[in-house]
């Protein structure tokens with residue numbers, strides 16, 4: 001058997017998702033209402049189905065994956081893992097580099113690992129309509145595909161600048177039968193207020209979330225779904241790390257370090273949490289989240305309760321935040337422009353169980369191009385952050401002569417992001433420093449809650 005491409009059988013697709021809460025030193029901090037009291041399940045049931053809410057609050061280590069979801073997973077899972085021998089050679093490193101590739105899914109990224117079960121559990125409770133938001137369109141397209149598979153209507157509020165600049169992701173959503181609107185719209189209070197203040201408002205992820213939540217909360221037949229951050233989303237993504245562990249077993253190896261890029265945190269959680277189970281059992285493994293220097297929630301944010309959206313419609317979550325109304329610079333890795341991070345990822349970071357690094361934009365594209373030239377696959381700009389962090393470690397190994405085993409998750413392909421690569425080649429990309437002043441300003445507006 002070759003150790004270049006490490007494949008599993010259909011029967012190796014996990015039968016259960018792994019819930020990291022069971023192995024956390026302390027129970028997770030609950031989401032709070034603005035009055036400082038924990039949010040009640042009744043409030044959440046207005047927009048989420050019961051089974052997903054149960055997962056959100058569960059402390060069970062293993063949660064069964066419903067058979068209809070596993071059946072759909074079979075179309076692209078198990079995803080392949082590769083030994084990056086050509087990249088190792090190009091770098092001249094003694095380190096061994098492995099990566100798992102989530103870009104083989106129909107929507108081209110890891111996001112369908114959660115859009116499919118989210119559609120399934122909504123259908124189970126009789127919901128036939130879903131709203132969601134999307135920035136660059138990866139989540140919107142993943143949710144559109146899943147909705148179509150379960151006969152659920154999907155309405156996507158897409159950030160207006162992306163709606164105009166990224167027409168092909170919009171076309172994908174239409175192809176999968178979804179309705180797509182440029183946010184802000186005149187269909188919601190949040191949208192109308194934004195347009196009244198500025199008719200040319202370009203939109204933001206936080207505003208699109210506000211619109212999608214508002215619509216779902218106002219209609220009995222409609223629920224809302226989110227593509228990252230929440231516990232149940234991180235849970236669904238653990239199929240990545242669970243498969244990776246089996247793939248390492250197959251080649252008789254185990255990583256010293258695991259890398260994944262981190263926007264809202266679900267990709268990192270899905271990749272790293274199953275390895276954290278081993279760490280909790282005494283195994284030595286380092287888990288590293290890679291984020292942009294321009295939106296450095298983990299490395300430069302404060303650990304505090306904050307809103308998940310701009311308008312303050314969501315519950316307060318304890319997370320490393322740059323402030324809910326902080327506007328990150330328009331970097332090309334749109335999926336990593338989020339002011340906060342998954343509360344689970346944040347708590348584990350706070351407890352020192354995981355690590356984080358911030359990498360600048362130009363260096364991430366440099367790594368992406370180097371990776372594409374060695375391995376063939378063109379990474380999404382988000383994934384380039386993990387590639388960069390892993391290559392940096394491989395180069396440190398070269399300097400020190402250490403033969404570490406490194407592993408990263410390649411969360412998606414960059415086929416719809418070639419305009420960003422063009423800008424990199426034309427020398428038009430810039431590095432944004434840590435926006436210290438903007439963050440300081442935004443942090444002044446953290447919600448005040450009773451202690």
Ligand SMILES: *Cc1c(COP(=O)(O)O)cnc(C)c1O
Pocket residue numbers: 109110111138139227228229261262263264265266267268335336380382383411412413
């Ligand atoms: C959305 C996205 C990310 C960021 O995912 P999070 O789970 O929110 O951290 C990373 N890579 C790709 C390809 C994405 O589409």
